[in-house]
Amino acid sequence: MSTAELQPNELSSCLEALDQSNDFQVLRRLKPTKAYQTAPATGKVHKVCIIDTETTGLDTQNCEIIELGYQIIEFDSQGKLYKVLAAKNFLNEPEGEITAEVTQVTGLTFTDVEGHQIPWHEVQTDLADVTLCVAHNAGFDRPVLERYEPLFVDKIWGCSVQQIDWQALTDVGSRSQEFLCWKIGQFFYDAHRALDDVQALSQLLSLEIGSNQQPALSFLLQAVRQSKIIVKATGAPFDVKDELRKRGYRWNADARVWQKMMDEQRLEEEMVWLAANSTPNPTVVKLNANDSFSVRAQ
CATH class of the missing domain: 3.30.70 (Alpha-Beta Plaits)
Structure with a gap:
C-alpha cells in the first residue's frame, strides 16, 4: 500500500511512530501560515519584510531580477512573529538572457517571465512603513534591490546568514537555508523560488532556538541593534x-x-x-x- 492510499488518521499514526524512533527523522512539507501566533492586546508591534530575489547571475552590479518575493509580518521587540499582512510574488522580464544554469537553479525560463514586470509602485506602498528588511543573504539581495528601487536605500536591513550564530545556538554547522530548515524546523519546501524561500525563512525565524528558547529573529534583532x-x-x-x-x-x-x-x-x-x-x-x-x-x- 502506498502512502497515497492511507487515510489521514493512518498516515498520522505512521508519522507519530517514526517520530518516536531514533532511527528516523520525519520532514514535513511547509504549509505557509497567515499568523504565527496571536498578537497581544497590548504592546507595540512593528512590521518586518522578509524578502528574496531570483536573478540572472551573482554579480550584484549587473545581474537582473527575474523574480521578487516578500512577506510583511507583524513582530515585536522580542522577535516574536504575529500576523502575515502581505505575501506577494512577482516575475520580471530581464533585458538579457536567462541562462541554462539559472533555469536549473530556479526553474524559471525566459518564457515564464516574458511580459512580466514588477509593479514597483505596489512594492513602495507595501513597504512604506516597514521597520526592517530581512534576507538570508542580505549582502546580495540588498545591493541588487537598491539598483531597482530607492526605498531600499534607506531601510534598515538584517541578514539571517551573518547575524545569527546558528552553530552556537543550534549546533548546526551549515548556514544553508534549506539545511537549517531540515535540521531545526524538520520541514522542506520548494527551494529557489522567491516566495517559497521567503515563507520558509519566515518559519525558520519564528522557531525558538538557543538555551533560552527564544525566536531566531530575536538574535538577529540583537545584532541589528549593534553599531x-x-x-x-x-x-x-x-x-x-x-x-x-x-x-x-x-x-x-x-x-x-x-x-x-x-x-x-x-x-x-x-x-x-x-x-x-x-x-x-x-x-x-x-x-x-x-x-x-x-x-x-x-
Missing part, C-alpha cells in the same frame, strides 16, 4: 591573507584591501588580533544604522 563598522586590514602582508579570509574578511578588489563588517563593540578584540597578525594600523569606518549590507558598506 556597525567596517575594518579594513590596511597594510596587511600578503602571507596573512588566508588567516584574514578564515576570520571573515573579504577582498575588496577596487580598494585592494581585505575588509569585513562587524559590531563596533568587538573592535578592541579585532585590533589585538590584527596587531598579532602583522597588521597594526587598520582603517576603521563607522557605518550608519541603515548602511549594513548596502553598497555603501562595501
Whole structure:
C-alpha cells in the first residue's frame, strides 16, 4: 500500500511512530501560515519584510531580477512573529538572457517571465512603513534591490546568514537555508523560488532556538541593534591573507584591501588580533544604522 492510499488518521499514526524512533527523522512539507501566533492586546508591534530575489547571475552590479518575493509580518521587540499582512510574488522580464544554469537553479525560463514586470509602485506602498528588511543573504539581495528601487536605500536591513550564530545556538554547522530548515524546523519546501524561500525563512525565524528558547529573529534583532563598522586590514602582508579570509574578511578588489563588517563593540578584540597578525594600523569606518549590507558598506 502506498502512502497515497492511507487515510489521514493512518498516515498520522505512521508519522507519530517514526517520530518516536531514533532511527528516523520525519520532514514535513511547509504549509505557509497567515499568523504565527496571536498578537497581544497590548504592546507595540512593528512590521518586518522578509524578502528574496531570483536573478540572472551573482554579480550584484549587473545581474537582473527575474523574480521578487516578500512577506510583511507583524513582530515585536522580542522577535516574536504575529500576523502575515502581505505575501506577494512577482516575475520580471530581464533585458538579457536567462541562462541554462539559472533555469536549473530556479526553474524559471525566459518564457515564464516574458511580459512580466514588477509593479514597483505596489512594492513602495507595501513597504512604506516597514521597520526592517530581512534576507538570508542580505549582502546580495540588498545591493541588487537598491539598483531597482530607492526605498531600499534607506531601510534598515538584517541578514539571517551573518547575524545569527546558528552553530552556537543550534549546533548546526551549515548556514544553508534549506539545511537549517531540515535540521531545526524538520520541514522542506520548494527551494529557489522567491516566495517559497521567503515563507520558509519566515518559519525558520519564528522557531525558538538557543538555551533560552527564544525566536531566531530575536538574535538577529540583537545584532541589528549593534553599531556597525567596517575594518579594513590596511597594510596587511600578503602571507596573512588566508588567516584574514578564515576570520571573515573579504577582498575588496577596487580598494585592494581585505575588509569585513562587524559590531563596533568587538573592535578592541579585532585590533589585538590584527596587531598579532602583522597588521597594526587598520582603517576603521563607522557605518550608519541603515548602511549594513548596502553598497555603501562595501
